[in-house]
Amino acid sequence: MTPMQRILLPLLAGLTxxxxxxxxxxxxxxxxxxxxxxxxxxxQARRMGRTVLLIEPSRRLGGLTSGGLGQTDIxxxxxxxxxxxxxxxAVREHYEDPAAWKWQTAAEYRDGGQTRTAAGEDAMWTFEPxxxxxxxxxxxxxHQVEVAYEExxxxxxxxxxxxxxxxxxxxxxxxxxxxxxxxxxxxxxxEGDLMAAxxxxxxxxxxxxxxxxxxxxxxxxxxxxxxxxxxGVDPYVVPGQPESGLLPFLDPDGPGEEGxxxxxxxxxCFRMCLTDHPDNRIPFEQPAGYxxxxxxxxLRNFEAGERGMPWINSAMPNRKTDTNNRTGFSTDFIGQxxxxxEASYAERAHIVAQHRLYxxxxxxxxxxxxxxxxxxxxxxxxxxxxxDEFVEGxxxxxxxxxxxxxxxxxxxxxxxxxxxxxAVADDPVGLAAYGMDSHNVQRYVDADGYARNExxxxxxxxxxxxxxxxxxxxxxxxxxxxxxxxxxSASHIAFGSIxxxxxxxxxGQSAATAAVQAIEEDTPVQAINYARLRERLVADDQVxxxxxxxxxx
Numbered sequence: 001m002t003p004m005q006r007i008l009l010p011l012l013a014g015l016t017x018x019x020x021x022x023x024x025x026x027x028x029x030x031x032x033x034x035x036x037x038x039x040x041x042x043x044q045a046r047r048m049g050r051t052v053l054l055i056e057p058s059r060r061l062g063g064l065t066s067g068g069l070g071q072t073d074i075x076x077x078x079x080x081x082x083x084x085x086x087x088x089x090a091v092r093e094h095y096e097d098p099a100a101w102k103w104q105t106a107a108e109y110r111d112g113g114q115t116r117t118a119a120g121e122d123a124m125w126t127f128e129p130x131x132x133x134x135x136x137x138x139x140x141x142x143h144q145v146e147v148a149y150e151e152x153x154x155x156x157x158x159x160x161x162x163x164x165x166x167x168x169x170x171x172x173x174x175x176x177x178x179x180x181x182x183x184x185x186x187x188x189x190x191e192g193d194l195m196a197a198x199x200x201x202x203x204x205x206x207x208x209x210x211x212x213x214x215x216x217x218x219x220x221x222x223x224x225x226x227x228x229x230x231x232g233v234d235p236y237v238v239p240g241q242p243e244s245g246l247l248p249f250l251d252p253d254g255p256g257e258e259g260x261x262x263x264x265x266x267x268x269c270f271r272m273c274l275t276d277h278p279d280n281r282i283p284f285e286q287p288a289g290y291x292x293x294x295x296x297x298x299l300r301n302f303e304a305g306e307r308g309m310p311w312i313n314s315a316m317p318n319r320k321t322d323t324n325n326r327t328g329f330s331t332d333f334i335g336q337x338x339x340x341x342e343a344s345y346a347e348r349a350h351i352v353a354q355h356r357l358y359x360x361x362x363x364x365x366x367x368x369x370x371x372x373x374x375x376x377x378x379x380x381x382x383x384x385x386x387x388d389e390f391v392e393g394x395x396x397x398x399x400x401x402x403x404x405x406x407x408x409x410x411x412x413x414x415x416x417x418x419x420x421x422x423a424v425a426d427d428p429v430g431l432a433a434y435g436m437d438s439h440n441v442q443r444y445v446d447a448d449g450y451a452r453n454e455x456x457x458x459x460x461x462x463x464x465x466x467x468x469x470x471x472x473x474x475x476x477x478x479x480x481x482x483x484x485x486x487x488x489s490a491s492h493i494a495f496g497s498i499x500x501x502x503x504x505x506x507x508g509q510s511a512a513t514a515a516v517q518a519i520e521e522d523t524p525v526q527a528i529n530y531a532r533l534r535e536r537l538v539a540d541d542q543v544x545x546x547x548x549x550x551x552x553x
Contacts, residue, residue: 024171024179024180024181025051025181026181026182026183027051027052027053027180027181027182027183028045028050028051028052028182028183028184028515028516028519029041029042029045029050029051029052029053029182029183029184029185029186029512029515029516030052030053030055030172030180030182030184030185030186031045031052031053031054031055031185031186031188031512032055032153032172032185032186032187032188032189032193032194033055033056033057033063033187033188033189033190033194033486034054034055034056034058034060034061034062034063034136034147034188035062035063035064035065035188035189035190035486035504035508036062036063036064036065036066036087036136036501036504036505036508037063037188037485037486037504037505037507037508037511038054038056038063038186038188038189038486038508039054039061039062039136039139039140039505039508040082040083040084040087040504040505040506040508040509040512041186041188041485041508041509041511041512041515042054042140042143042145042147042512043083043139043140043143043145043509043512044083044508044509044512044513044540045512045515045516046143046144046145047143048512048513048516050516050519051146052145052146053146053147053148053180053182054140054145054146054147054148055147055148055151055153055174055180056147056148056149056150056151057150057151057152057153058149058150058398058399059149059150060133060398060399061133061136061137061140061147062132062133062136063190063399063501063504064190064271064399064401064501065087065132065136065501065505066129066130066132066133066136066399067129067271067397067398067399067401068129068270068271068272068273068322068397068399068401069271069322069401069501070126070127070128070129070132070271070273070314070316070320070322071113071115071126071271071312071314071316071322071324072088072114072115072125072126072500072501072502073114073434073500073501073502074114074115074125074433074434074500074502075114075432075433075434075435075460075464075500076433076463076464077121077123077125078464078543079431079432079433079464079543079546080433080502080506080543081430081506081541081542081543082505082506082509082510082537082540082541082542082543083505083506083508083509083540084502084503084505084506084509085123085541087132087135087505088123088124088125088502089122089123090135090138091123091124091125091126091127091131091132091135092117092121092122092123092124094127094131094134094135095124095127095131095317100131100317101317101318102318103275103277103279103280103318103319103320104277104317104318104319106317109315109317109318110315111125111126111315112314112315113314115314126314126315126316126317126322127316127317128273128316128317128318128320128389129273129389129390129397130388130389131317148174148178148180151174151175151176151178152174152175152345153172153173153174153175153193153194153197154172154173154174154175155193155196155197155344155345157173158172158173158174158175158197159171159172159173159194159197159198159199160172160173161198161199161479165477166476166477166478166479166480166524166526167198167199167478167479167480168479168480168481169182169185169198169479169481169482172185172194172197182481183481183519184481184482184483184515184516184518184519184525185198185481185482185483186482186483186484186485186508186511186512186515187482187483187484187486187487188485188486188504188508188511189486189487190402190405190486190487191340191341191402191405191406191487192341192405192406192407192408192484192486192487194482195406195408195474195479195482195484195487196342196406198474198479198482199478199479200408200474200475200478200479200482200484201408201409201410201474201475201478202406202407202408202409202487203406203407203409204263204265204341204342204405204406204407205261205262205263205264205265205338205492206218206219206261206262206264206265206441206492206493207261207491207492208259208260208261209259209260210259211261211491212413212415212416212417212491213417214415214416214417214491214493215259215416216416216436216438216457216459216493217259217261217416217491217492217493218258218259218260218261218262219255219256219257219258219259219260219262219454219455220258220259220438220454220455220456220457221255221258221452221454222258223456223457223458223459224440224452224453224454224455224456224457225456226456226458227325227326227327227328227330227332227439227440227453227456228328228452228453228456229297229301229304229306229328229329229450229451229452229453230301230304230305230306230328231304231305231450232304232450233297233300233301233304233328233450233451234300234449234450234451235247235250235297235445235449235450235451237293237296239300242449246445247293247296247297247451248291248293248294249294249333249334249335249336249443250297250443250444250445250451251335251442251443251444252444252445254442254443254444254445254454255442255444255452255454263338264335264338264441264442264455265337265338265340265341265403265404265405265441266403266404266438266439266440266441266455266496267325267332267333267334267335267336267337267403267439267440267441267455268332268333268337268340268355268400268401268402268403269324269325269330269331269332269333269355269359269400269401270331270355270356270359270396270397270399270400270401271322271323271324271401272321272322272323272331272359272363272385272396273316273320273321273322273323273385273386273389273390273395273397274313274320274321274323274383274384274385274386275318275319275320275321275383275384275385275386276319276382276383276384277318277319280319280386280387280388281383281384281385281386281387282384282385282386282387282394282395283367283381283384284360284363284364284366284367284368284380284381284383284384284385285360285364286361286364286368287357287360287361287364289357290357290361290364291361292365294358294361295329295361295362295365295369297329297443297451298310298329298362298365298366299365299369299371299372300451301327301328301329302371302372302373302376303371306327306328307373307376308326308327309326309327309376309379310326310327310329310330310331310366310376311323311324311325311326311330311331311380312324312325312326313383320386320389321383325439328453330362331359331362332439332440333354333355333358333359334439334440334441334442334443334453335441335442335443336351336354336355336358337351337355338441339351340402340405341405341406342406351400352398352400355400356396360396363380366380367380367381367383368381403439403499404492404495404496404499405487406487407487407488407489407490407491407492407495408471408472408474408484408487408488408489409475409489410470410471410472410473410474410475410488410489411470411475411476411526412425412468412470412471412489413471413489413490413491413494414467414468414471414488414489414490414491414494414495414498415490415491415493415494416436416491416493416494418465418466418468418494419432419436419462419465419493419494419497420462421462421463421465424465424466425465425466425467425468425469425470425471426468427468427469427470427530427534428466428467428468428469428534428544428545429467429468429469429472429506429507429510429511429514429533429537429542429544430466430467430503430506430507430510430542430543430544431464431465431466431467431503431506431543431544431546432464432465432467432497432498432500432503433464433465433500433503434460434497434498434500434503435458435459435460435461435462435497436457436458436459436460436493436494436496436497437457437458437496437497438455438456438457438492438493438496439455439456440453440454440455440456441454441455442454442455457493457496463546464546465546466544466545466546467488467498467503467507469510469514469530469533470489470526471488471489471490472484472485472488472489472507472510472511472514473514473525473526474526476524476526476527480524480525480526481515481518481524481525482525483511483512483514483515483525484511485504485507485508485510485511486504486507486508488507506542506543509540509542510533510537510542513533513536513537513540514528514533517529517532517533517536
C-alpha cells in the first residue's frame, strides 16, 4: 500500500459510512425488542400514523407472552386496559372457535386461580404459546409494522449520539452493519441493552434497604420462607464432610448482610409448555452432558421430608400447561444468572444453554430417578414437551424467563413505598397490580451447616397503584429521545411487582404515545405536556386511576 493509499482509504471509508447514514430512512419511532411491550409500542405508534421499525433479535415476537408464560400474572384484571386488554380479548375470540380445540374440547378445559375466566368476561387470561404468537403476528401485519428479525444491536459503539447535553440518539448500528436512524427510540428488551449502550444511568442487582428506605430490598434470609429446603439438607458432596466440597451451585460467600445490597438478580427458568396427551407428548429424555451431582440437593430434599410437587403446573387450553418454579429445588436455576444482564451475546448464549441443560436434566430426574418419591415421579412421568409448540426446539423454547436484568435509574424511581401506597405517582401511564415478588437469588450454607435459599419475597395485600411516566424516561440531562417501558426506573423489589407482561404491554403503549407526542411538540421526552399525554391515554382506554369499585370487575 502506498503512502497516499494509507491516507485516502480511511477517508473513503468514512465518506462511505457517512453516505450510507445519510441514505438510511429516518423512522419516527424505532423500537428495539419485540417483547410484548415492544409489540404494543410499535402497534401504538402505527395507530398514531407514524413510521415504525420494530427490531427483534430472534425469529419470534412476543417475548415471554409467546414464550411459554400463558398463566398471566395479573394481580387484578380491572387494572389492565388499552392494547393489553385487546390482546386478552383476542385470546378469547380465538378460543371461541371450536376449531381451536384440537386436543380437548372447550368444555373439558378448566382454568383456575387469578387467571380464571369468569362467566361473561370479554377476555381470556390463559393461552398456548402459539396462540399468543399468532395474535402478535396478526397485529404487526394488520398495522403494517415493519419488523427486522434476527438483528441485534452492536453493543460496542453501536449507538450514535449528539455531542450536546441532553444527548439524543441519532442512529443505532446493528451487528449486520445496518444503520437505523430514528427520531425516537424505545428500548423494550428485557435486558436494557439499548439504554446501556446509550450511556444512560442504569443498575443491576439489589439495592440496600437503606438506599430508598425500604424493608424488602437487599439480602432477605428472613423473608425466604417459601420455596425453601426442608430442614437438615446436607450441602456437602460427602454428607457430613465439609472437606469434600460443596455440591454444585451453592455460593460459598453467601448470604451476605441482611438488608445489604449486592449484584444478584432473581433466578431465571424456562416456562415450559407441557402436555399429557399421548399423541402430542415428547417424553423427557436425559440430556447430553447430564451431571447427577447437579440434582443431589433435590434428592436429599425429598429424603429430608419434602413431599410437595416441585412445580406449578398450570392448565392451559388443549391439555397443555404453563409450568413454573415451586419448592426449594425446582425449575429456577438459582444463582446461575448473575452475569447475564451485562454479559456479551456469546456469554448469554452459554448461560441460556446451561439453563436449558439444567432444566432438561431436572425433568428427566424427576420422571425417572428411584430416589424421587413414587407419587411425584409417576406424576411427572405423565407429562412431556409438546410436539406442536416450539417445534424447532422439540418443545423447548429459546426465550429464557429473564425476570430481572438491568434497570433504568431515572429522575424518578418506583419503590416499595409506591407499591404499598405511601408514595403515589402523580403522572401515571399505567397501573401495576401484582404483589412484590422476587424469586430466590442464591443458595448458601447456613450457620447450622445446611443448604438454604435466599432472596424469595412474596408480599402483597395492596391495591393497584400508578406507575410514573418519569420512571420510563432517562434523567433529563442524559437522553432526550429514549423511553424504557420494560427495564424501567424501579428498585429491585418494586420492579418485582411491576414486571408483569400485561403491565409491559400497557407501558409499551404509553411509551409510544409519549414518543409521538414528543415529535409533535418538538421537545425532549422528559418535557412533554403530561396533561395532553394523559388525555390521549384515557382516550385509548388505558387505566390510570384505581377505583375501588373496579375490584369487583
